[in-house]
Amino acid sequence: MIQSPVEFFRTLPKxxxxxxxxxxxxxxxxxxxxxxxxxxKKVE
Incomplete structure (x- = not known):
């Protein structure tokens, strides 16, 4: 079953x-x- 694009983006990890x-x-x-x-910190 193909996942809907909305569900795909909703389930992405933080x-x-x-x-x-x-x-x-x-x-x-x-x-x-x-x-x-x-x-x-890298800029300093």
Whole structure:
């Protein structure tokens, strides 16, 4: 049975920062892999 696109996106796992493991709040058109806190540490 083929899954509907709506169900597919609803069941995707939450996006997690690979550096600290914090669950990230996803935003439209964002391809960032790290959370804001980890990204700010890299800039300093």
């Amino acid at each position: 996006k997690v920062c690979p550096e600290c493991g914090q669950v990230m709040q996803e935003q439209a058109e964002s391809y960032l892999m790290e959370c804001d806190r980890c990204l700010s």
